Each structure stands twice: as structure tokens, then as C-alpha cells.
Amino acid sequence: MATRKLEIMDTTLRDGEQTSGVSFSVSEKLTLAKLLLEELNVDRIEVASARVSEGELKAVQHITSWAKESNNLNKIEVLSFVDRGKSIQWMEDAGAKVQNLLTKGSLNHLTHQLKKTPEQHFNEIKTAIQSASDAGIASNVYLEDWSNGMRNSIEYVFEYLDFLSELNVDRILLPDTLGILTYTETYKYINQIVHKYPKCHFDFHGHNDYDLSVANVMEALKAGCHGLHLTINGMGERAGNAPMASVIAVINDFMPDIQINVKESSLHKVSKLVSTFSGFSIPVNKPVVGDNVFTQTAGIHADGDSKKNLYFNDLLPERFGRKRKYALGKTSGKANIKKNLQELGLSLNDDELKKVTQRIIELGDKKEIVSKDDLPFIISDVLDSNTFTQKVFIRSYVLTHAKGLKPSTTVAVEIDGKLFEEHAQGDGQYDAFINALKKIYDAKQLKLPKLVDYAVRIPPGSDSDALCKTIITWNDGKKQFKTRGLDSDQTVSAIKATEKMLNLIDNE
CATH class of the missing domain: 3.20.20.70 (Aldolase class I)
Structure with a gap:
């Protein structure tokens, strides 16, 4: 021609x-x-x-x-x-x-x-x-x-x-x-x-x-x-x-x-x-150059890509110096997660994959996208949750922070099927939460471990704001141990780490 x-x-x-x-x-x-x-x-x-x-x-x-x-x-x-x-x-x-x-x-x-x-x-x-x-x-x-x-x-x-x-x-x-x-x-x-x-x-x-x-x-x-x-x-x-x-x-x-x-x-x-x-931003759906145009979100599309590239067209990202991505969120399926795990060199059994998928869907209901870099944190959190039988549930809480007033928390905790509720103030929202917990455990004549260290991290390399990981070190007088919480909100991730601590001491 x-x-x-x-x-x-x-x-x-x-x-x-x-x-x-x-x-x-x-x-x-x-x-x-x-x-x-x-x-x-x-x-x-x-x-x-x-x-x-x-x-x-x-x-x-x-x-x-x-x-x-x-x-x-x-x-x-x-x-x-x-x-x-x-x-x-x-x-x-x-x-x-x-x-x-x-x-x-x-x-x-x-x-x-x-x-x-x-x-x-x-x-x-x-x-x-x-x-x-x-x-x-x-x-x-x-x-x-x-x-x-x-x-x-x-x-x-x-x-x-x-x-x-x-x-x-x-x-x-x-x-x-x-x-x-x-x-x-x-x-x-x-x-x-x-x-x-x-x-x-x-x-x-x-x-x-x-x-x-x-x-x-x-x-x-x-x-x-x-x-x-x-x-x-x-x-x-x-x-x-x-x-x-x-x-x-x-x-x-x-x-x-x-x-x-x-x-x-x-x-x-x-x-x-x-x-x-x-300073003229590129719409995420702008053909060829937008952030999302080579990202598959639906799990069925990722599954099809694994089966003879059923959802590919001639606009292959490599032509433009880019890579195809598989988004993690509430529409993700196992295929999306498997694609991201392969890139990270990780593998999970079917039961673990099911639990990780469910956790990503839960996070996706709060945030649009969970990044590939978040996956190791999610896996760690899911597998960590398998190390104890849950008997203590933090059923609800109200966190308040107003100018000129000390932060306060009202918390409801279920222990062995019974519900306990307390209110307390503190130097911060999490401190108020711990003070309310202490009231509940003091009434049961139980002593909570001492908080030794409190660390907050986001996944290395992550460009999303989906996840925050809080790692808390505790000392019960005999030993030190750590619990981890994962959520899109920093205080909530700390509360999840604390709930794990309550279950660990209850299982002893």
C-alpha cells in the first residue's frame, strides 16, 4: 500500500x-x-x-x-x-x-x-x-x-x-x-x-x-x-x-x-x-495518557485477560511506555488479586485468597482503589487474624474532638457474649478510647497490658490513601507482644489493633 x-x-x-x-x-x-x-x-x-x-x-x-x-x-x-x-x-x-x-x-x-x-x-x-x-x-x-x-x-x-x-x-x-x-x-x-x-x-x-x-x-x-x-x-x-x-x-x-x-x-x-x-491536570480517563485508561477494575475483565487476553485491544500500554494495571476495590475478584500477587511474587492458597478478597471488597466500600503496594499489609492483617479465636468484639464507639474540650469516647465491648459500655476522656481520641476500655476491664477486675510503642505506617510505594497500618507494642508484665490494625482511618486501625490485643489476652 x-x-x-x-x-x-x-x-x-x-x-x-x-x-x-x-x-x-x-x-x-x-x-x-x-x-x-x-x-x-x-x-x-x-x-x-x-x-x-x-x-x-x-x-x-x-x-x-x-x-x-x-x-x-x-x-x-x-x-x-x-x-x-x-x-x-x-x-x-x-x-x-x-x-x-x-x-x-x-x-x-x-x-x-x-x-x-x-x-x-x-x-x-x-x-x-x-x-x-x-x-x-x-x-x-x-x-x-x-x-x-x-x-x-x-x-x-x-x-x-x-x-x-x-x-x-x-x-x-x-x-x-x-x-x-x-x-x-x-x-x-x-x-x-x-x-x-x-x-x-x-x-x-x-x-x-x-x-x-x-x-x-x-x-x-x-x-x-x-x-x-x-x-x-x-x-x-x-x-x-x-x-x-x-x-x-x-x-x-x-x-x-x-x-x-x-x-x-x-x-x-x-x-x-x-x-x-x-498545572493543567490530565483527566484520569483521558485516552492513552490518563491514569486509568490501562487499568482493569472489574474482576471479570482480569479473568478474561488471563484467558487469551479477552479484554485487550490494540491500544497496548507498552506502546506508550506504560503498563497494564489491575485495580483493587469493591468490584475486584480473585483474578484481579492474583494478577497483582504475581507482580509481587506472592502466592496464597484458596482459603487465604478468599479472605484477602473479602477484605479488599470491605476496604473498597470505603475507598475507590486499593493499590498493589497495599496487598502485603492486607495479607499480613488477614493472616494475623487467624492466630486467635475471637471472643472480644468492639461493637461500637463514638469518638469526639471539639475545640476547647478534651477528646472523649464512648465504647461498647462484647466479652463472652455480654455487652459493656463506658465513657471516658483523654489527651487524644485514642487515649480516651483506652481510658474507656480500662473502666470496663477494671470493673471485671482484669488488667490491660501497658502500651509500650505506637507506630503508624502506610504501604511503601503506595500512591493511594486507602490504607493505614498501626502497630502497637504491648507489655503484660511477662512479655512484650505486637498487634496490628489495618484501615483507611488511622484511629480505627489503632482500635482494630487493640481489639486483637484484647482477644490475645482473653485466649491466654
């Missing part, structure tokens, strides 16, 4: 920076420029708008200085304006060699924003392109609001394209500025243009206002466009731009006749860094 080369232009540093609240520093822009060109291997990057600020000028100067040394200068593009040469002077100061000239692609914009005739606008554009050429700057031309132009003033668009096709322009950039196109319109309009102007290079620049940007990109490619404008994580004004990761995956999986240079394996890495620099 014959292939055609497609250019990918990333505009995260220009159009993506128009995301509300996002502003990259000079060093961040330089770092991302290097990463986009050398790590992700996009063909071109649009890094700034001319004349925006002193900081923007400094950022572009740093980028072009690096790009000149690394032979990437022709890949650095700047949005410029029809402004009697001011943008060209700015670009010369910045060291940039490619302008993306912003012009009007709809009669509506031209008439009401610029208040000019097509002839006036075209003459100014011709002058701007000639000035750029005289300064050694190559020109691409944006047709702002082109999509509305095709809908409402198609005669103007073709009049303009007739004019542009005779100028010294490298690329004509067709933006769906307001994200209004359907995929059928995208194909129709671009197909018309590509066939009418076979010697011109056309880029499609899609926005995502109706969540159709990826579909529109597919149709633009089918219609024969030569380049795409994308942003990392779909950043951009309003609903953002067509997202890089999704589009690259779609091209590679569904459009084998199209050849691109972008490295799939770097998408996740670059996505994370852009998210860090921008």
Missing part, C-alpha cells in the same frame, strides 16, 4: 498556552521545545505569538538559539500579524525564521472585525509576505475562522485561496477556529480545497468544542490534508485543540497509508511533563 508523509505541527507552546490560567516560563518553554522535537519527534512546533510580551520574546530567543545550534531552526514557527512589519521586526529580534501569518478566513470576520474589503486585506497580506521574504523569513498563512468561511462565505474563501496560491507561501493553515465543524463537513470542505489547489500544502487545525476534534482530524486526513496541528493533552482555548496522543494512536491503528515521525513511546512522558509545567 502506497504511503504518504504527514507533517505533525505541535502548537502546545502557542495555542495550548491559551488554556485559561496557563503560562509557561522561559525555561519551561525551552525544555518543552527540546522535548517535542527531539524526544517526541514532531515535525514542527509553534512556540509563541509575536509582540505578546518581553517574556515571550526572551523565550523565543532561547528556543531559536538552541534550534540554530541543533539544526532545528526551520521547525520553529511563530504566530504573526498583518501589522505593517511590526511582527517581522519582532521575529528578527527573536531569531525566528518561520511566520504563521494570521489572516481572515471568513468574510464575516473581515467585514466586522477588520472593517476592510477583500482587496484591501489581500494587498496588506501580500506586503506582509514580501516583507518576511526580504528578511529571510518563510511564510505560512492562517485563515482564521476558515470553517465558518466555508459555511457562510465560500466564494470569499476561494477568492482568497486563488490569491494565496500565487504567492510565496509554504503552507496554508485551515483552522476550525470555533470548533464548529462536523466530520462530514470537514471531509467535504478539505476535499474540495485539496483537489482545487493540488500544488498547495494544507494543514488542518481542529478545535474540540463539540468533542469532535479527533473525528474531524480523521476526515481531514481522508480528504487529503498534508499536515495537522495538535496539542499535548488537548490543551487550548475553551474546550481545547485536537489532542496529540489520541490522534497519533488513531493514525497508527486506522490509517496505515499515512506515515508519521512521532514516537508513540514518548507520548505519556511528554504528557506528564506538560501537565506538571502547566
Whole structure:
């Protein structure tokens, strides 16, 4: 099958920076420029708008200085304006060699924003392109609001394209500025243009206002466009731009006749860094780069994956430098747990696996996800519970903590089938709980062990907040021993450790 080369232009540093609240520093822009060109291997990057600020000028100067040394200068593009040469002077100061000239692609914009005739606008554009050429700057031309132009003033668009096709322009950039196109319109309009102007290079620049940007990109490619404008994580004004990761995956999986240079394996890495620099968080369900998109939660899916990968598709996480995960929570089954145990090099018998599964389901009712790193703690807690016969049950408790008042606890304990209840205060909630217990055991003329040490841990490496393990060391006058409690709440985990202590001394 014959292939055609497609250019990918990333505009995260220009159009993506128009995301509300996002502003990259000079060093961040330089770092991302290097990463986009050398790590992700996009063909071109649009890094700034001319004349925006002193900081923007400094950022572009740093980028072009690096790009000149690394032979990437022709890949650095700047949005410029029809402004009697001011943008060209700015670009010369910045060291940039490619302008993306912003012009009007709809009669509506031209008439009401610029208040000019097509002839006036075209003459100014011709002058701007000639000035750029005289300064050694190559020109691409944006047709702002082109999509509305095709809908409402198609005669103007073709009049303009007739004019542009005779100028010294490298690329004509067709933006769906307001994200209004359907995929059928995208194909129709671009197909018309590509066939009418076979010697011109056309880029499609899609926005995502109706969540159709990826579909529109597919149709633009089918219609024969030569380049795409994308942003990392779909950043951009309003609903953002067509997202890089999704589009690259779609091209590679569904459009084998199209050849691109972008490295799939770097998408996740670059996505994370852009998210860090921008403060623009990635939705967990964002295709390809979201935290949850390669995580199986339902036990039936994990079971199917163990049986000839029944729940796999072509979006294998390894393509993007990632791994498949099996979430642990209330919808987990034994298959999920087995998958995680295999990664940890652990094994359990059927009875132990059943008990661990039940404990994870209980925790899942409180928290959404239990991480793989929590598993050893859960296993330890479950197996530890098998070392005694439970006769003492802490049936209920009320913990109170109010400003200006000492913490207090009311606790109800069942011992050998009888219920005892007491109330006490303390220096903290757990101290109040222990004081209430002492009252109960003093009334039974029983002595509680002395608390020697109290340690709280979370699972090493865990990135969840599901579990807290409390380890309490006790001394009964003859020996020291430890009990452990596991829960999503620190005080509750301490109470569970204490309940185990009560059972151990009752079993002696």
C-alpha cells in the first residue's frame, strides 16, 4: 500500500498556552521545545505569538538559539500579524525564521472585525509576505475562522485561496477556529480545497468544542490534508485543540497509508511533563495518557485477560511506555488479586485468597482503589487474624474532638457474649478510647497490658490513601507482644489493633 508523509505541527507552546490560567516560563518553554522535537519527534512546533510580551520574546530567543545550534531552526514557527512589519521586526529580534501569518478566513470576520474589503486585506497580506521574504523569513498563512468561511462565505474563501496560491507561501493553515465543524463537513470542505489547489500544502487545525476534534482530524486526513496541528493533552482555548496522543494512536491503528515521525513511546512522558509545567491536570480517563485508561477494575475483565487476553485491544500500554494495571476495590475478584500477587511474587492458597478478597471488597466500600503496594499489609492483617479465636468484639464507639474540650469516647465491648459500655476522656481520641476500655476491664477486675510503642505506617510505594497500618507494642508484665490494625482511618486501625490485643489476652 502506497504511503504518504504527514507533517505533525505541535502548537502546545502557542495555542495550548491559551488554556485559561496557563503560562509557561522561559525555561519551561525551552525544555518543552527540546522535548517535542527531539524526544517526541514532531515535525514542527509553534512556540509563541509575536509582540505578546518581553517574556515571550526572551523565550523565543532561547528556543531559536538552541534550534540554530541543533539544526532545528526551520521547525520553529511563530504566530504573526498583518501589522505593517511590526511582527517581522519582532521575529528578527527573536531569531525566528518561520511566520504563521494570521489572516481572515471568513468574510464575516473581515467585514466586522477588520472593517476592510477583500482587496484591501489581500494587498496588506501580500506586503506582509514580501516583507518576511526580504528578511529571510518563510511564510505560512492562517485563515482564521476558515470553517465558518466555508459555511457562510465560500466564494470569499476561494477568492482568497486563488490569491494565496500565487504567492510565496509554504503552507496554508485551515483552522476550525470555533470548533464548529462536523466530520462530514470537514471531509467535504478539505476535499474540495485539496483537489482545487493540488500544488498547495494544507494543514488542518481542529478545535474540540463539540468533542469532535479527533473525528474531524480523521476526515481531514481522508480528504487529503498534508499536515495537522495538535496539542499535548488537548490543551487550548475553551474546550481545547485536537489532542496529540489520541490522534497519533488513531493514525497508527486506522490509517496505515499515512506515515508519521512521532514516537508513540514518548507520548505519556511528554504528557506528564506538560501537565506538571502547566498545572493543567490530565483527566484520569483521558485516552492513552490518563491514569486509568490501562487499568482493569472489574474482576471479570482480569479473568478474561488471563484467558487469551479477552479484554485487550490494540491500544497496548507498552506502546506508550506504560503498563497494564489491575485495580483493587469493591468490584475486584480473585483474578484481579492474583494478577497483582504475581507482580509481587506472592502466592496464597484458596482459603487465604478468599479472605484477602473479602477484605479488599470491605476496604473498597470505603475507598475507590486499593493499590498493589497495599496487598502485603492486607495479607499480613488477614493472616494475623487467624492466630486467635475471637471472643472480644468492639461493637461500637463514638469518638469526639471539639475545640476547647478534651477528646472523649464512648465504647461498647462484647466479652463472652455480654455487652459493656463506658465513657471516658483523654489527651487524644485514642487515649480516651483506652481510658474507656480500662473502666470496663477494671470493673471485671482484669488488667490491660501497658502500651509500650505506637507506630503508624502506610504501604511503601503506595500512591493511594486507602490504607493505614498501626502497630502497637504491648507489655503484660511477662512479655512484650505486637498487634496490628489495618484501615483507611488511622484511629480505627489503632482500635482494630487493640481489639486483637484484647482477644490475645482473653485466649491466654
